Amino acid sequence: MNIAVIGTGYVGLVAGTCFAESGNDVICVDIDEKKIATLNQGKAPIYEPGLEEMIRRNVADQRLSFTTDITPAVRKSEIIFIAVGTPQGPNGRANLQYLRATAKSIAKAMNGRKIIVTKSTVPVGTADEIRGIIKAGTKHSFAVVSNPEFMKEGAAVDDFMKPDRVVLGGDDFKAIEKLKELYEAFVRTGNPIMVMDTRSAEMCKYAANAMLATKISFINEVARLCEKMGADVGEVRRAISMDRRIGPYFIFPGTGYGGSCFPKDVRAMISMGEKEVEMALLGAVEKVNERQKLILVEKVKRFFGAKLAGKTFAVWGLAFKPRTDDMRDAPAISVINALLKAGAKVQAFDPEATQEARKIFGERILYAQHGYDALYGAAALLILTEWNEFRRPDFGRMKQLLKNPVIFDGRNIYDPRDLGKLGFKYFSIGRKHG
Ligand SMILES: NC(=O)c1ccc[n+]([C@@H]2O[C@H](COP(=O)([O-])OP(=O)(O)OC[C@H]3O[C@@H](n4cnc5c(N)ncnc54)[C@H](O)[C@@H]3O)[C@@H](O)[C@H]2O)c1
CATH class of the missing domain: 3.40.50.720 (NAD(P)-binding Rossmann-like Domain)
Structure with a gap:
C-alpha cells in the first residue's frame, strides 16, 4: 500500500x-x-x-x-x-x-x-x-x-x-x-x-493513559504512607500484585510519572469533563504526581538542611524513563530546578538524554560523559531514571568518588540491606530500611 x-x-x-x-x-x-x-x-x-x-x-x-x-x-x-x-x-x-x-x-x-x-x-x-x-x-x-x-x-x-x-x-x-x-x-x-465508533476510539487512548497514571499515583501514595507507618512498599507491592485483579504491572513507586503523554493526557481528560463531569479522581492523580516529583528533594533537604549552597549533587538519569532520550515533563526537570533553586550545583549523567537536557538547562548544570564522572566531589547521588547500567555499579569506586557515601534512589533499584552493609547512607521510596 x-x-x-x-x-x-x-x-x-x-x-x-x-x-x-x-x-x-x-x-x-x-x-x-x-x-x-x-x-x-x-x-x-x-x-x-x-x-x-x-x-x-x-x-x-x-x-x-x-x-x-x-x-x-x-x-x-x-x-x-x-x-x-x-x-x-x-x-x-x-x-x-x-x-x-x-x-x-x-x-x-x-x-x-x-x-x-x-x-x-x-x-x-x-x-x-x-x-x-x-x-x-x-x-x-x-x-x-x-x-x-x-x-x-x-x-x-x-x-x-x-x-x-x-x-x-x-x-x-x-x-x-x-x-x-x-x-x-x-x-x-x-x-x-x-x-x-470514532468517539469511543478517541476515548480509549485517554482512558488507557489515565488508568496507568492512576496506578502510579496510587502506589506512590501508598509508598508515602508506608514510610510514615514503618511498612515496606516493596513487600506490599509484591503481595498485592499476586491478586490477579490487581496484577504486577505498573505499580512500582518512584519519583512520579512524566513524559510527553501521561501529564498532558491526564490534564486533557480533566478538561474534557469541563463543568459537567468533574474528573475528581484524575485531579487527585495529578496532584499526587506533582508532589511526588519532589520527594527526593524533600529527602535531600531533610538530610542536608534546606540550604544547599556550596554543595554539589550527582544525578544519574535525566530521561523520563529508561531507553529513551525524551525529557518532556521528566521528573528530573523538577528535581534539578529545585536543587539549583536551593543553591546547589548539579553534575548529571544520562546514557542518551544529555542533548535534550542541554536544551532545558543549558550551562546551568554540568554534563558528565560517564556515570562515575558525575560523582566526583558530590555530596550525594540522586538516581532519577532506572537505566539498566545503574543497577550493578562498582560501589567501591562510587564511595571513593563521592564526598559522602549517600544515595537518594528515586527508583528503588538497590537493596537497602546491601547498601547498608557497604557503608552507604541510602534513601529510597517507601521502604523500611531506606
Ligand atoms: N510519544 C509517545 O510515546 C506517544 C505514544 C502514543 C501517542 N502519542 C501521541 O502521538 C502524537 C505525536 O506524538 P510524538 O511524541 O510523536 O510527538 P513529536 O513532538 O515527537 O512529533 C510530532 C512531529 O510533528 C511535526 N509536525 C507538527 N506540525 C506539522 C505539520 N503541519 N506537518 C508535518 N509535521 C508536523 C513536528 O515537527 C514533530 O516532528 C501526540 O498526539 C501524542 O500524544 C505519543
Missing part, C-alpha cells in the same frame, strides 16, 4: 518505519527541515532501540522516504496517517493547531479518494472536526478513521510490531477493511483489531 505519515516524531517515525518494514511504500512528512535532513542522512533524530537500523534498511530498499513537502506525499498515498504533536494548550486542553493545519494541507493536496487516519492523541470529537475541515477544503471523497497509538517510548518498535490490540474507530466500511488489511501483518499472533 502507498502510505503517507504526517509528523515524523516518536510516533510518526516509528509507525512509518514499521509500515515500510512490513512491505508498504511509506513517505514520512515533517515541517521540521532539520529533522528531515537528519533522516535523509540515514540518522534517527531520536533515540529508540532498533529504530535507526530499521530506517536504514527500509530507505536502502526504497520503501521509506522523508520529505518536507506534503503535497506529493498526499497525492501518491491512499492512506494518510496524521501523527503530529498535540501538546498541552491553555487550561490543560490539547492544542490542536498542528492537527488542524495538517488537515487543511491534506485537503488542499488531495487528488482523489483518501483514507485519513488520526494517530495523534486527540480529544473526543476531533475526528468530526477533521472531517469538517477536510470537507471544506476538497471536492474529493474521503474517510476519517481514528487509530490511537499505544506504543511505549523505549520499546516503541516492538510495541508497534506486536501491539496488544489495534483500535480502529470509524463507520466507513471500506476504509476500515483497508486498515484491517494493513494491520494484519502486525497481529499474526491473534491480538485483536477492535473496530468501534
Whole structure:
C-alpha cells in the first residue's frame, strides 16, 4: 500500500518505519527541515532501540522516504496517517493547531479518494472536526478513521510490531477493511483489531493513559504512607500484585510519572469533563504526581538542611524513563530546578538524554560523559531514571568518588540491606530500611 505519515516524531517515525518494514511504500512528512535532513542522512533524530537500523534498511530498499513537502506525499498515498504533536494548550486542553493545519494541507493536496487516519492523541470529537475541515477544503471523497497509538517510548518498535490490540474507530466500511488489511501483518499472533465508533476510539487512548497514571499515583501514595507507618512498599507491592485483579504491572513507586503523554493526557481528560463531569479522581492523580516529583528533594533537604549552597549533587538519569532520550515533563526537570533553586550545583549523567537536557538547562548544570564522572566531589547521588547500567555499579569506586557515601534512589533499584552493609547512607521510596 502507498502510505503517507504526517509528523515524523516518536510516533510518526516509528509507525512509518514499521509500515515500510512490513512491505508498504511509506513517505514520512515533517515541517521540521532539520529533522528531515537528519533522516535523509540515514540518522534517527531520536533515540529508540532498533529504530535507526530499521530506517536504514527500509530507505536502502526504497520503501521509506522523508520529505518536507506534503503535497506529493498526499497525492501518491491512499492512506494518510496524521501523527503530529498535540501538546498541552491553555487550561490543560490539547492544542490542536498542528492537527488542524495538517488537515487543511491534506485537503488542499488531495487528488482523489483518501483514507485519513488520526494517530495523534486527540480529544473526543476531533475526528468530526477533521472531517469538517477536510470537507471544506476538497471536492474529493474521503474517510476519517481514528487509530490511537499505544506504543511505549523505549520499546516503541516492538510495541508497534506486536501491539496488544489495534483500535480502529470509524463507520466507513471500506476504509476500515483497508486498515484491517494493513494491520494484519502486525497481529499474526491473534491480538485483536477492535473496530468501534470514532468517539469511543478517541476515548480509549485517554482512558488507557489515565488508568496507568492512576496506578502510579496510587502506589506512590501508598509508598508515602508506608514510610510514615514503618511498612515496606516493596513487600506490599509484591503481595498485592499476586491478586490477579490487581496484577504486577505498573505499580512500582518512584519519583512520579512524566513524559510527553501521561501529564498532558491526564490534564486533557480533566478538561474534557469541563463543568459537567468533574474528573475528581484524575485531579487527585495529578496532584499526587506533582508532589511526588519532589520527594527526593524533600529527602535531600531533610538530610542536608534546606540550604544547599556550596554543595554539589550527582544525578544519574535525566530521561523520563529508561531507553529513551525524551525529557518532556521528566521528573528530573523538577528535581534539578529545585536543587539549583536551593543553591546547589548539579553534575548529571544520562546514557542518551544529555542533548535534550542541554536544551532545558543549558550551562546551568554540568554534563558528565560517564556515570562515575558525575560523582566526583558530590555530596550525594540522586538516581532519577532506572537505566539498566545503574543497577550493578562498582560501589567501591562510587564511595571513593563521592564526598559522602549517600544515595537518594528515586527508583528503588538497590537493596537497602546491601547498601547498608557497604557503608552507604541510602534513601529510597517507601521502604523500611531506606
Ligand atoms: N510519544 C509517545 O510515546 C506517544 C505514544 C502514543 C501517542 N502519542 C501521541 O502521538 C502524537 C505525536 O506524538 P510524538 O511524541 O510523536 O510527538 P513529536 O513532538 O515527537 O512529533 C510530532 C512531529 O510533528 C511535526 N509536525 C507538527 N506540525 C506539522 C505539520 N503541519 N506537518 C508535518 N509535521 C508536523 C513536528 O515537527 C514533530 O516532528 C501526540 O498526539 C501524542 O500524544 C505519543
